[in-house]
Amino acid sequence: xxxxxxxxxxxxxxxxxxxxxxxxxxxxxxxxxxxxxxxxxxxxxxxxxxxxxxxxxxxxxxxxxxxxxxxxxxxxxxxxxxxxxxxxxxxxxxxxxxxxxxxxxxxxxxxxxxxxxxxxxxxxxxxxxxxxxxxxxxxxxxxxxxxxxxxxxxxxxxxxxxxxxxxxxxxxxxxxxxxxxxxxxxxxxxxxxxxxxxxxxxxxxxxxxxxxxxxxxxxxxxxxxxxxxxxxxxxxxxxxxxxxxxxxxxxxxxxx
Ligand SMILES: Cc1cc2nc3c(=O)[nH]c(=O)nc-3n(C[C@H](O)[C@H](O)[C@H](O)COP(=O)(O)O)c2cc1C
Ligand code: SF4
Ligand code: SF4
Numbered sequence: 109x110x111x112x113x114x115x116x117x118x119x120x121x122x123x124x125x126x127x128x129x130x131x132x133x134x135x136x137x138x139x140x141x142x143x144x145x146x147x148x149x150x151x152x153x154x155x156x157x158x159x160x161x162x163x164x165x166x167x168x169x170x171x172x173x174x175x176x177x178x179x180x181x182x183x184x185x186x187x188x189x190x191x192x193x194x195x196x197x198x199x200x201x202x203x204x205x206x207x208x209x210x211x212x213x214x215x216x217x218x219x220x221x222x223x224x225x226x227x228x229x230x231x232x233x234x235x236x237x238x239x240x241x242x243x244x245x246x247x248x249x250x251x252x253x254x255x256x257x258x259x260x261x262x263x264x265x266x267x268x269x270x271x272x273x274x275x276x277x278x279x280x281x282x283x284x285x286x287x288x289x290x291x292x293x294x295x296x297x298x299x300x301x302x303x304x305x306x307x308x309x310x311x312x313x314x315x316x317x318x319x320x321x322x323x324x325x326x327x328x329x330x331x332x333x334x335x336x337x338x339x340x341x342x343x344x345x346x347x348x349x350x351x352x353x354x355x356x357x358x359x360x361x362x363x364x
Contacts, residue, residue: 109152112161113137113173115315115335116359118195118226123161125252126193129259132156138315142172142333145179152184157262158216160207161193163229165334167201167277168285169210171293172316172333177210184216191262192221197228197239199274201281220266222258224251229336231356232292232349238357248361295332297350300325304346310338 109132114120120136127134132153135141141148152158162173169177192207194200204221211218227244230236239247261270274280295318300310306324318331319338326338326347339347340359348354 109150109156110134110159110161111137111150113142113163113170113176113315114161114195115163115170115333115337116229116340117361118229119161119163119193122193122195122224122226122251122255125255126159126161126259129256130157130159130262137173137176139317141180142176142315143317143331145176146181148176148180150180150182152182152188154185157189157191157219158182158184159191159193159262161195163335164194164196164200164203164223166285166288166292167199167274167280168203168289169206170333170335171289174206174210177207177214182214182216186215186217188217189219189265190216191219191266193258194221194223194271195226196223196272197230198225199223199272199277201273201277201285203281203285204269204271206281220261221269221271222261223271224254224258225272226251227359227361229340229359231336231339232334232352234352238359244361293332293334295328295330295334297348297352298328298332298338299348301346301348303344304342305344307343310342310347313337313341 110123112123190211200223208218225247227239308321310326311319311321316331316333318329319326
């Protein structure tokens with residue numbers, strides 16, 4: 109079984125590729141499940157592993173997925189193995205250890221963790237932008253073989269971490285992540301520029317149902333995962349985050 113959260117399509121693309129090799133259904137954590145995780149009941153058939161697929165956010169687990177893991181209900185055998193596949197632009201820090209702690213707190217059995225490098229989606233700070241077309245092509249080209257290797261390790265029962273931690277990994281996860289979570293995840297700077305054609309796509313696609321339309325224009329509420337789906341899917345590049353995104357690109361490679 110695969111349980112997948114994806115903001116802008118990378119983790120979904122990886123989950124789809126993985127589903128060619130892993131037995132069981134794929135559960136997409138979207139809208140209803142994200143907003144009300146306690147209403148989610150997943151029954152894991154005997155002898156199936158649970159493979160969690162999600163992006164890394166500031167070298168940690170997306171807060172919405174932390175909430176989901178802690179509140180959802182799962183019926184599984186005590187011996188069911190859980191695996192993590194993190195998608196990242198570059199590196200994951202010790203995000204997988206956070207996941208191990210969360211899964212352990214639920215009394216489940218965390219086993220192997222992996223990372224898959226995918227096109228970067230984070231554009232909200234100075235120095236961060238989408239990848240060049242060449243880098244996107246290289247990452248997308250390498251993805252299927254990497255996922256096949258991950259799937260084969262899962263089938264072997266790999267019980268270690270096979271992730272790109274990056275430099276200063278401990279500092280990034282233990283110090284930068286909590287700071288980012290507290291001070292850099294506000295949806296308040298989101299607004300639509302004059303390029304907005306009032307199509308409503310951002311509102312319809314938001315996985316948190318956080319965008320309403322007023323007088324034809326999108327208005328952001330406070331229930332945001334900072335997944336950047338609204339930003340990357342806008343057909344006229346009209347979603348802005350303060351002035352941080354003025355000269356930034358949009359992700360075009362995988363579907364949201
Ligand atoms: C809020 C946010 C924080 C991110 N932080 C990191 C990070 O710490 N390290 C990294 O390599 N990529 C980071 N990224 C990039 C994503 O993890 C990466 O592009 C991922 O594949 C996106 O998956 P998705 O398309 O399924 O949402 C971040 C993206 C967002 C939106
Ligand atoms: S997706 Fe873009 S163009 Fe469409 S309503 Fe939202 S901001 Fe406006
Ligand atoms: S408002 Fe935008 S960034 Fe926030 S959850 Fe919705 S789509 Fe994602």
